[in-house]
Amino acid sequence: MNKPKHVVIIGGGFAGINAAKRLAKEDDVTVTLIDRRNHHLFQPLLYQVAMAAISPADIAVPIRSILSGYDNIDVLLGVVTDIDLKNRKVHCDFGDIDYDYLISCAGATHSYFGNDQWEDYAPGLKSLEEATEIRKRMLIAYELAERETDPARQKELLTFVIVGGGPTGVELAGALGEISRYTLERDFRNIDPRRTRIILVEGASRILNQFSDEMSEHASRELERLGVTIWTNSMVSDVDDHGVVVGEEVIRAQTILWAAGVRPTEINYTLDAELDRGGRVIVQSDLSLEKYPEVFVVGDQASFAHTRDGKPLPGLAPVAIQQGRLAATNILRTIAGKTRKPFFYKDKGIMATIGRASAVLEAGKFKMSGFFAWIAWLIVHIYYLIGFRNRMMVLVQWAWSYMTVRRGARLITSKIWKTREWEMSIARGNEGKLKKRVGLAGPTGKKTGKKSASKKSVSKKSASRKPARRKSAVKKGKKR
C-alpha cells in the first residue's frame, strides 16, 4: 500500500470542516487542519450574540471535538502567515508544515476601504470577540445614558449608527429596533429606550441590494416599523469617537457598527496566484490553482467565476460548504487516478431576518417575506448549526425571546479580567472610547488623554456630567 498523502487544510470554517469530514476515515490521506481559533463559528448567527439574544457558546464548537472521531485528522491551533507554493510548505507562527495537497479556506475579513483606523470606533462582526464587544458597547451605551444628565450627551448615547445595508446591517438594525422598542422598555427609570435613534447608512440606492426590489422594500418597511431610519445613497467619509460623517452631515453617536465591506485574508497577497479585483484568489473550475494543481482555494477566500453569467459566486456558507466537499473529493479522485469534477453550485437561495418574527427569502424566482419566511429562516439556521446541544439551546432561547421579548444574554463582559481595571473602564464608559474624551488613566495606570489622570479628576468629571471637548473630524461637520 502507498504511503498516505498529507493534506493540509487551512481554516476550520464552513469549507474547512466539510473538507475534513469528506477526507475522514480515508486510507489514502492523513489530514492536518490548522486554525488560529480553537472553534468553528456559525457566523450567520453572530448578530444574535452581538444583540444579546444568545450566548457565544451556542454558536461555536471546538474544532477538535468536531473531528475527534477521525484518527487520520490532526487539528493544530496556529496562525498561517503565508504559503510557499513552490516548495509545498505552509508557514505558521509555530513552524512550517509540508503538504502533498493543500485546501486553503481562511475566509475573509472586514474592509474599511483603506481607513483601518475606523475599526476602533466601529467594530465589524466576524468573530465572537467582536460580537461580545458590540454587545458590551450597546449595553453600556444604555447604562451611561441612564446616569447622564446632559440631554445632548444622552441623545448621543442613545444614537446607534450601522454602516452597511446588507443582510448583516439589516439584521443588526432590526434587532436593535426590537431591543429598544420592546426588550428594554421597562428596564430604565431616567431614559426611555424607545427614543433610541437607529440609523442604517447604505451607499447604494436601496438596502439588501442582492435581493429583488420587492424584498428590499419589504425589509425597509419592516425596519421603519421598528424605528430604524434608513439613509440610502449615503457614503461614510469619516468615523471617530464622536460619530460618523456622511457627506455634509454629521451624526453624533456613541455606538457605530460596521457592516459595510469584506476583504479576503492577508494570505492571498502572499500567494503566487492571480487575484480578482476584490483580492480573492481566482480558481479553476475544479477549484484548484492553474499553476499549482495540488492546491485548492475555496469558500470566501476564492473567486469562482465559472458560472452561467460569469459572475463570481458570493461569499455564502452554502458555497463554502459545497466547495470544501468538492475540493476534498477532487483530491481523493486525483490520488485514485480519476479525473476531477468541476464545481457546480446548488443555489439554496438567500435570506435575511428583520427583528424577531419577520424575514425575507429568495430562491430563484421564489420569494417569501414576513412570518413564514422567518420560520423558514429559523429552520435552516437550526439545521446548519453544528452540535445537538447548540441546536437545542438556540431553539429554547429563541422560543423564550419570541414569547417574552426578553433577551437572555444581556451581560456586559470584557476582555479586561482585573476588577480594578474593569471599574476604571466603566468609569470611562467604554474602553478606549471615552478615555480620550475625559483623559482618564488607562488600564496600565498611564495617562491616556491630555488632562490629569487622578481619581479626583475622574469623579469631578463624572459629577459635572458634561461631555469633554475634543477636536475631531466629526465635530467639523454639520451637526445632525
Ligand SMILES: Cc1cc2nc3c(=O)[nH]c(=O)nc-3n(C[C@H](O)[C@H](O)[C@H](O)COP(=O)(O)OP(=O)(O)OC[C@H]3O[C@@H](n4cnc5c(N)ncnc54)[C@H](O)[C@@H]3O)c2cc1C
Ligand atoms: C455576520 C455574518 C453573517 C453571515 N450570515 C450569513 C448567512 O445568513 N447565510 C450565509 O450563507 N452566509 C452568511 N455569512 C457568510 C458565511 O459565514 C461565509 O460565507 C462562510 O463563513 C465562509 O466560509 P469559509 O470556510 O470560507 O470561511 P470562514 O467560515 O470564515 O472560516 C475561515 C476560518 O479560517 C480561519 N483562519 C483565517 N485566517 C487564518 C490564518 N491566517 N491562520 C489560521 N486560520 C485562519 C478562521 O479562524 C476561520 O475559522 C455571514 C457572515 C458573517 C460575518
